[in-house]
Amino acid sequence: MFNAPLPDPAPITRHLRAMFGSRLLLAAVHHLNVFETLSAGPLSLPDLSRTLGLNERPAMTLFPALCAMELLQWDEAGRLALTDLGRFLTVDHVPNLTGYTGLEKDDPGALEMAVRLKNDGPLQTDEGISFVKEGEGPSPMDDPELSRKFTLGLAGRARHLSPIVAANISKREGHLLDVAGGTGFYTYEWLLANPTSTATLFDRPAVLAVSAELLDEFSRSGRPGAAQVKERVTFMPGDMLTDELPQTDLLLAASLFHDWPTPTCQALATRFAAALRPGGELWVHDAFLNDTLDGPLAVTDYSAQLFWVTKGRCYSRAEYRSWFAGASLEPTPTTIPTQLDYGLIWARKPL
Numbered sequence: 304m305f306n307a308p309l310p311d312p313a314p315i316t317r318h319l320r321a322m323f324g325s326r327l328l329l330a331a332v333h334h335l336n337v338f339e340t341l342s343a344g345p346l347s348l349p350d351l352s353r354t355l356g357l358n359e360r361p362a363m364t365l366f367p368a369l370c371a372m373e374l375l376q377w378d379e380a381g382r383l384a385l386t387d388l389g390r391f392l393t394v395d396h397v398p399n400l401t402g403y404t405g406l407e408k409d410d411p412g413a414l415e416m417a418v419r420l421k422n423d424g425p426l427q428t429d430e431g432i433s434f435v436k437e438g439e440g441p442s443p444m445d446d447p448e449l450s451r452k453f454t455l456g457l458a459g460r461a462r463h464l465s466p467i468v469a470a471n472i473s474k475r476e477g478h479l480l481d482v483a484g485g486t487g488f489y490t491y492e493w494l495l496a497n498p499t500s501t502a503t504l505f506d507r508p509a510v511l512a513v514s515a516e517l518l519d520e521f522s523r524s525g526r527p528g529a530a531q532v533k534e535r536v537t538f539m540p541g542d543m544l545t546d547e548l549p550q551t552d553l554l555l556a557a558s559l560f561h562d563w564p565t566p567t568c569q570a571l572a573t574r575f576a577a578a579l580r581p582g583g584e585l586w587v588h589d590a591f592l593n594d595t596l597d598g599p600l601a602v603t604d605y606s607a608q609l610f611w612v613t614k615g616r617c618y619s620r621a622e623y624r625s626w627f628a629g630a631s632l633e634p635t636p637t638t639i640p641t642q643l644d645y646g647l648i649w650a651r652k653p654l
């Protein structure tokens with residue numbers, strides 16, 4: 304029987320994340336006064352951020368999103384400026400849409416987005432932040448019920464994307480370290496495609512309890528070679544921010560960096576570089592901002608969602624490549640689109 308290829312489910316995640324983009328728009332117009340501020344003339348990123356009281360993370364979430372919405376643009380001097388469309392969001396423009404968009408300004412999501420932008424995160428973090436374990440504070444990833452909920456919540460996405468990722472990252476005999484591997488599907492699919500290789504799945508212990516169940520299910524799938532994958536996987540519980548990582552030929556960071564702020568990403572790149580053997584490869588599977596920091600809209604909406612739920616945001620490939628170079632890795636120019644607005648980039652450790 305002929306099986307038609309599955310469609311890219313990106314439209315579903317785009318509609319889901321558009322909600323966070325809408326919250327950014329309302330917060331920018333009605334609670335941060337971005338458009339009135341810029342109506343006096345273009346400002347550099349540091350000047351605009353300072354005037355509005357925004358840290359780097361909220362600024363780098365908000366301004367690329369407003370550019371992707373075609374409301375702001377980077378001018379020739381590298382400053383942020385209103386577009387003709389953006390002028391419709393200033394009170395002196397006749398006509399304007401400030402009254403019309405203002406009908407939604409007290410939407411709870413928009414109000415909370417404004418709070419989070421100004422505070423660089425939620426005011427209350429007593430229960431920890433989703434997908435993040437840092438230091439001694441509480442983490443949902445260490446709570447049996449919450450870590451199961453979050454890990455299984457990612458399972459459908461990983462199931463769909465992991466065969467595409469496995470088909471595109473290097474095939475080689477050796478070892479794969481899947482850091483913060485979650486469900487483990489990326490590991491299992493890569494091992495299926497690399498029948499003589501081994502892998503370590505590194506994550507929090509409560510997460511790995513769920514991954515082990517999913518590996519059992521994968522092994523029993525009846526797919527050729529699936530039953531043998533189990534004996535080639537090592538589960539390693541730990542803290543990727545502090546624990547020593549095992550030496551490896553390939554390291555996969557899938558949906559990992561986007562949960563963390565820039566200084567943590569730089570530190571992680573350095574840790575991952577240290578775990579690679581000479582000639583080893585660091586692969587990143589993520590959604591990337593344009594290097595021009597003006598879109599794509601699907602990714603700026605995703606960045607808004609990540610800004611809301613994690614300590615991170617989406618980054619451009621140029622930002623990743625600067626961390627790789629800072630960790631003495633050689634960034635490659637390769638960019639491979641996968642699906643769901645994701646893609647792969649990678650860097651090599653010199654021999």
Ligand SMILES: C[S@@+](CC[C@H](N)C(=O)[O-])C[C@H]1O[C@@H](n2cnc3c(N)ncnc32)[C@H](O)[C@@H]1O
Pocket residue numbers: 434435436437444457461482483484485486505506507510541542543544556557558559562
């Ligand atoms: C967004 S999920 C990505 C999971 C998987 N790579 C994927 O793409 O489906 C982030 C993962 O990072 C893990 N994580 C967060 N902080 C960690 C830490 N300090 N050490 C190890 N894993 C951590 C979480 O438990 C979670 O499984």
